[in-house]
Amino acid sequence: MSSGPSERQPTDMRVSFAGLELKNPVIAASGTFGYGVEFEDVVELSKLGGLVVKGLSKEPMTGNPPPRLYETPAGMLNAIGLQNIGARAFIDEKLPRLRQIKDVVVIANVFGYTREDYERTIHILNEAEGIAAYELNVSCPNTAHGGIVFGTAPLMLEDVVVTAKRASRRPLIVKLSPNVTSIAQMAQVAEAGGADALSLVNTFVAMAIDVESRKPRISNVTAGLSGPAIRPIAVRMVYEAADAVRIPVIGMGGISTAADVVEFMLAGAAAVQVGTASYWDPCATEKIVDELERWSAEHRVTRIADLIGSMVSE
Numbered sequence: 001m002s003s004g005p006s007e008r009q010p011t012d013m014r015v016s017f018a019g020l021e022l023k024n025p026v027i028a029a030s031g032t033f034g035y036g037v038e039f040e041d042v043v044e045l046s047k048l049g050g051l052v053v054k055g056l057s058k059e060p061m062t063g064n065p066p067p068r069l070y071e072t073p074a075g076m077l078n079a080i081g082l083q084n085i086g087a088r089a090f091i092d093e094k095l096p097r098l099r100q101i102k103d104v105v106v107i108a109n110v111f112g113y114t115r116e117d118y119e120r121t122i123h124i125l126n127e128a129e130g131i132a133a134y135e136l137n138v139s140c141p142n143t144a145h146g147g148i149v150f151g152t153a154p155l156m157l158e159d160v161v162v163t164a165k166r167a168s169r170r171p172l173i174v175k176l177s178p179n180v181t182s183i184a185q186m187a188q189v190a191e192a193g194g195a196d197a198l199s200l201v202n203t204f205v206a207m208a209i210d211v212e213s214r215k216p217r218i219s220n221v222t223a224g225l226s227g228p229a230i231r232p233i234a235v236r237m238v239y240e241a242a243d244a245v246r247i248p249v250i251g252m253g254g255i256s257t258a259a260d261v262v263e264f265m266l267a268g269a270a271a272v273q274v275g276t277a278s279y280w281d282p283c284a285t286e287k288i289v290d291e292l293e294r295w296s297a298e299h300r301v302t303r304i305a306d307l308i309g310s311m312v313s314e
């Protein structure tokens with residue numbers, strides 16, 4: 001049957017960045033989707049553009065004591081403390097199952113407290129099959145330099161990116177911290193250091209206090225704010241970063257609908273990640289993919305990639 005002019009044509013949903021081909025631009029964000037396998041029963045993983053696993057370090061880590069999560073207006077505070085099973089256990093216990101799931105792009109998120117930590121973790125992961133790229137979480141304090149967060153000091157950011165790039169046998173995505181004065185400057189520093197792509201934003205440093213007990217809501221006192229509350233700031237930062245560099249930018253921060261995805265793409269994002277939305281609805285990532293396909297067909301978008309950076313300024 002031929003399709004009449006009123007019938008909707010499906011949109012080509014594919015996007016590519018840093019040498020990766022994704023079937024659609026929706027990626028599950030690190031720390032909100034376990035190691036992927038835990039979501040297998042609720043989300044059809046092969047429908048997603050990709051997934052980023054929980055941040056990995058060279059040794060397992062237990063994280064911070066509770067309370068570690070607190071819901072705020074249209075957002076969430078977390079100070080999980082980068083709890084994870086360690087890079088070797090990820091390879092042995094999680095990756096074999098992920099490899100069996102056909103057609104799923106797995107990105108390993110890596111963090112550390114020294115430059116050497118990042119290097120060693122990447123060396124461990126380099127040996128394993130089934131990882132498409134690394135995402136470098138630079139929102140960690142550098143213990144060798146008085147606890148200054150890597151991603152907030154240009155020279156430290158450049159140093160860790162250069163080190164990671166040299167160590168890596170895979171494309172390197174650098175995940176920027178939003179807790180900086182100029183995101184454009186940090187984007188350029190990461191690009192100059194050898195990043196193949198950028199992702200942003202990580203969470204905003206924030207806090208909340210229980211006025212009855214006068215105690216902090218989170219045991220760590222300060223925590224990271226995520227969810228719809230941060231979305232307009234994240235869109236602005238993605239716009240500024242994408243404008244400042246030539247490498248692709250992956251956008252995130254409060255995405256919970258297809259329209260949110262489109263907004264980030266118009267601002268310049270080549271793909272997006274969905275984080276906190278999976279806490280409210282574990283099926284959020286898959287639902288957003290379905291909704292985005294419908295939205296794109298209804299709006300007669302031929303190729304979703306045509307949306308990237310296509311905001312109309314006046």
Ligand SMILES: Cc1cc2nc3c(=O)[nH]c(=O)nc-3n(C[C@H](O)[C@H](O)[C@H](O)COP(=O)(O)O)c2cc1C
Pocket residue numbers: 029030031032054055076078080082109136137175201202203225226227228230252253254255273274275276277
């Ligand atoms: C509970 C929780 C844990 C997170 N863990 C990590 C992590 O391990 N590594 C990382 O790079 N980002 C981590 N993030 C940040 C998210 O990946 C994402 O950048 C941020 O939450 C903004 O997106 P969202 O508003 O869609 O959640 C975490 C976020 C949350 C809420």
